[in-house]
Amino acid sequence: MSDVARTAGVSVATVSKVVNGRYGVAQATVERVREVIHQLGYEASLGAQSLRSHRTNVLGILVAEFEPFSTELLKGASKEVAGTGYQLLAYSGGDADGTAVGWERRSLARLSGTLIDGAVIVTPTVVETKQGFHVVAVDPHTGPSGLPTVDSDNFAGAVLATNYLLSLGHHRIGHISGRPDLESARLREAGFRRAMADAGVAVDERLVRVGGFRVESAAATAAELLALPDRPTAVFAGNDLSAISTMDVARTVGLTVPDDLSVIGFDNIPESALATPQLTTIAQPLQRMGAEAMRLLIDLVGGVERDLHVRLPTELVVRSSCAPHTPSTGPDRPPTAGAASG
Amino acid sequence: MSDVARTAGVSVATVSKVVNGRYGVAQATVERVREVIHQLGYEASLGAQSLRSHRTNVLGILVAEFEPFSTELLKGASKEVAGTGYQLLAYSGGDADGTAVGWERRSLARLSGTLIDGAVIVTPTVVETKQGFHVVAVDPHTGPSGLPTVDSDNFAGAVLATNYLLSLGHHRIGHISGRPDLESARLREAGFRRAMADAGVAVDERLVRVGGFRVESAAATAAELLALPDRPTAVFAGNDLSAISTMDVARTVGLTVPDDLSVIGFDNIPESALATPQLTTIAQPLQRMGAEAMRLLIDLVGGVERDLHVRLPTELVVRSSCAPHTPSTGPDRPPTAGAASG
DNA sequence: TTGAAAGCGCTAACAG
DNA sequence: CTGTTAGCGCTTTCAA
Secondary structure, three states: OHHHHHHHOOOHHHHHHHHOOOOOOOHHHHHHHHHHHHHHOOOOOHHHHHHHHOOOOEEEEEEOOOOHHHHHHHHHHHHHHOOOOOEEEEEEOOOOOOOOOOHHHHHHHHHHOOOOOEEEEEOOOOOOOOOOOEEEEEOOOOOOOOOOEEEEOHHHHHHHHHHHHHHOOOOOEEEEEOOOOOHHHHHHHHHHHHHHHHOOOOOOHHHEEEOOOOHHHHHHHHHHHHHOOOOOOEEEEOOHHHHHHHHHHHHHOOOOOOOOOEEEEEEOOOHHHHOOOOOEEEEOOHHHHHHHHHHHHHHHHOOOOOOOEEEEOOEEEOOOOOOOOOHHHOOOOOOOOOOOOO | OHHHHHHHOOOHHHHHHHHOOOOOOOHHHHHHHHHHHHHHOOOOOHHHHHHHHOOOOEEEEEEOOOOHHHHHHHHHHHHHHOOOOOEEEEEEOOOOOOOOOOHHHHHHHHHHOOOOOEEEEEOOOOOOOOOOOEEEEEOOOOOOOOOOEEEEOHHHHHHHHHHHHHHOOOOOEEEEEOOOOOHHHHHHHHHHHHHHHHOOOOOOHHHEEEOOOOHHHHHHHHHHHHHOOOOOOEEEEOOHHHHHHHHHHHHHOOOOOOOOOEEEEEEOOOHHHHOOOOOEEEEOOHHHHHHHHHHHHHHHHOOOOOOOEEEEOOEEEOOOOOOOOOHHHOOOOOOOOOOOOO
16 A cells, blocks of 8 residues: 555555545545556555454355355355445364364454454354354354344254155154254254154154264264164255265165165255265255345344344255165065055 | 453463464463463454464465355365365455456455465466465466466367267257356367367357356357257357256257257356256366365465476266257257157 | 564544 | 544564
């Protein structure tokens, strides 16, 4: 900026005024400075600018890592933000294995005082709101209470998934649950149990295990499940990543999906359609969730009064990873003719 | 930081030393300060820190917008960066319609003096390198020359795509080309022409039109192509987004893909498998490209001597959007009931 | 071993 | 209308 000032023969203060369109600068000066700025390709440093002004027109989206779930949100957020005059800054603050708790607090602390005017945080577990700084949570720990939130109807989705499996005649249904600290994971398990109860099918507790929503941990859990003497004939995985992991493990131990094992996921990340076989799953409107979260944040920053909680519907997407339960599928059932249907 | 200093009964200078692990602080003081930092949940402001120290351990990845192409790169970059001690900051600096030229220069100028130690820029057209700041380009304007670069073998991929269409018996093949300012787009068109020439098939210039790599512009181009009295029987689209757009347009004008029109794309973004019908395409190893770009950047920042250009292979992914050319496929025939096969 | 002071690039008050 | 000055939160001499 001092370069610009020197070249244009004015002070940095004047340049600053021109850059920020403040009143009180002669038209001729404005034009001269503009010209120099253009020539020199000057652009204000985000760091310095925000340090001083506490307003940057940059909105943050904080994630642990850039995986399919968060990048889908990002696509939606990006579309929503286009044309609003805000820019988007996505920050990945998780560490190596993505398990470190507290990344959300750290990232927020690093960016919030400066740099960004507000933030969307993806699957946060603990976030104490700094006052005067706006935060929106997507799929958080605490559920609807507390922070402004965007999520989907996890409970209903889980019921949908479980009922679908039941309707195919499955009874020994396993559930690989997600991160126990996430409300969504708890609701999915609760939905699973509700649907089973409503159908009068007892849940075998040995078939319900934590998978943690991540590829490696879910694979370990799936391996345990499938090694059981009376293994499940169907698995409802807590998310698509776990489901895809489960299918991989099934293949490894010589099981064919969906003939020997039906698998259903949750999320409908694009990767679920790329899996072999293509994954049947419960769709969350991921991009829309990202967009809604940004909209909510923009409204908050702009002081717009509005509903602080957005819940979007889920739906069943039938692809090829589930099949009717047949006698030959079950390790424990005596042969019965015909496919069951509910 | 002054809060911490006050609470711990020391000066901010001392706190800074503790935070940065500098020598010359009594062990007892270190522990006391650490304790306070922990209690207060203090985290240094990225903005202020970088303004002063010019080293942040944050690497940037600059994109025009978060669409499927850049988010795939992001996934790869995220994995590569995990465990290196760097954090990833993705910045979307494009404006509303994503067409504004110069976003790369602006974003770079805003972030480079401070905030990030180096950057990967996705599909830049013009970038003047500031010395002392490391930049890696993915799929750039200028091709291999100039900046350190990561790209894929666009020419070979285009030949692959065209030959595949040719092998299915198509002769009237259209090409919806990409952004003329991108080397990749030019190479894809060149590959198309080469393959056609090698096969002794003349290119009808009316069937080669700019689509610009984006959904809307490609749709307009596709509409023109399909409205031609002697429309093509197959289209090689410059990227998957254009290809999917083309399929949408085809449906709109009553054409069935692949029976009436074969479509092949380029990129293999996850969305291509979600399209109906599933898109046959040329795969670029997108995530690997993102990872390689980060690796290259990390090496540059770390002063490692290495090859500054990485080119990765492309491959044909056959799905369901292409079919053999049959007489009934031609536009000059009256519609016939029944499937066009045999 | 510690703290006072200067300054990173910028903006905001105020004086000229 | 313009420039001088102070200070955002931090790091870094340098003196105590």
